[in-house]
Amino acid sequence: MSASTTVQPLEAEYLAGLVDEAVPGSVVRWEDLTLWLEPSRVADAAHFLRNSPNLDFQFLNAISAVDYIDHIEVVYHLTSFTHRHTAVIKTKLFGREQLSLPSVYNIWRGADFQEREVWDLMGVRFEGHPNLKRIMLWEGFEGHPLRKDYL
């Protein structure tokens, strides 16, 4: 455990080695502080990140999604209070229709509303979420308004 009082971001190269060893085939690539994962392996890798003693990411800061036209990127920001380090995990979903990711609801309960928000506004389904319905907009709203092609 670091004696530093500040929170340090983990190098993605170091993180990639650990994750790839624990969940083979999950790492796509890494760059500086960002680690890209295979969409289908996100939940497995998240389980490892949450429970590995020397990573111990108890806290999911945020799930967000970015529309890059040809793909939508979902971003997970993680923090460990015990080790005082952070990580940024991303995953790319290609296409516009039927996008889906495994839910991390069972790993971080804070993912509940955030996954619902990403589904509501960006149209990414989270398989395994117990209550995946719209959260900001009303039932019956057509489309996902934060997508670039909404208007």
Place this chain on the structure above:
Amino acid sequence: MTQDSPLAGGPLPSRTWAVDQEEGQRVQHLKDTSLEPLAEPLIEVPDDLKGNLVVTSVDALVNWSRKSALWPVTFGLACCAFEMIATAMGRFDIARFGMEAFRASPRQADLMIVAGTVTWKMSPAIQRIYEQMADPKWVIAMGVCATSGGPYYGSYSVVPGVDHIVPVDVYVPGCPPRPDALLYGIMELHEKIKKYRNVGASAGRPLSGASPVPNPDEAAA
């Protein structure tokens, strides 16, 4: 009037003096004949109550009472709510208008200050709160969002003006309006309330000159 004018033969022409005298006589005659003593009061006031009675109209009394203690319902939707809160605190002090009691229940309130952005998802709740308020009731649209949608006009989720949802009496522009502006809006609402007619066939409607307030129950029927 009978004695000669000190100005006779002076710089004024004598014909002007005659006209002035004639006019003066008319004025004096009007004054002498028009000032009649006030009639005896129709109601006999006992001696011990004299000096303790004020006679006014029902409208003036009821409207004054209503405007002097408007109770707003606690209803903050966005950043405008903070200006509304500031208006209620000591520096601007909405208590001067008898409004310090922000009610948590719409059934105890007669003024809804829609303070902030109204989304379509929120609008059924606004409508319900408005319908739960007892008549007579008034609505102030605070800020450009509640007035017209403001910066979110044309958005997929924002109502372009709360007047699509409930009838609005006073619009207060600003983003957000300062407490001064909200207080001015409240004072304008006071002026509006003072013009209501409360008795007779046209009870419940403002006097002519003020814009009519649509009754949502009649509109729905």
